[in-house]
Amino acid sequence: EVQLVESGGGSVKPGGSLRLSCAASGFTFTNAWMNWVRQAPGKGLEWIGRIKSESDGVTTDYAAPVKGRFTISRDVSKNTLFLQMNSLKTEDTAVYYCTTGASRMLLELLYWGQGTLVTVSS
């Protein structure tokens, strides 16, 4: 069974940093493209970035609002995905989801964690 468990959310002041983690199990982590999607309170879904698999060069893509401030990485020895968030803004307040197609799909977002809430406020 595929499981994705996010952690690391919390409250932070504008300009601060936070590191989110997503522990993955139930699939071959090294083969999966891993994504982060966020959802501001009461709002829609926003894709913020992904990291490709080992075989695809572990390259990253980011959405414009977070490019240069957020960094996605993965630790294959721990089957864990990370989201390093720097220079946080109030508009980054959201539930952050880790999502993937796992071993079944490359681009599709089939499996989702329960999310972790990040609140940026002074």
Next chain:
Amino acid sequence: DTEMTQSPDSLAVSLGERATINCKSSQNVLSSANKKNYLAWFQQKPGQPPKLLFYWASTRESGVPDRFSGSGSGTDFTLTISSLQAEDVAVYYCQQYFTTPPTFGQGTRLQIK
């Protein structure tokens, strides 16, 4: 970026009746290489993460009831629920994954009339 626009923003339908949600992309999401539309539909219930209903515009994910159907090609897509059930109350999102960044529609809130 490819903009995704859903209509309507909200919808109220009687139990047992048909519900239709439309999604329009600002760019073509049909691949000429494999003839697949890179379009997904998600259902999100309160307090839960989104659930993938369809990919390739019309391929139903395992476990999704067959009262749900997805259709369309190119830039215009539709999610249809043939006979609305109480458990279908949710917000529905379309998403294109043909271009980077993948983008979502703004969501359509479906309620019972």
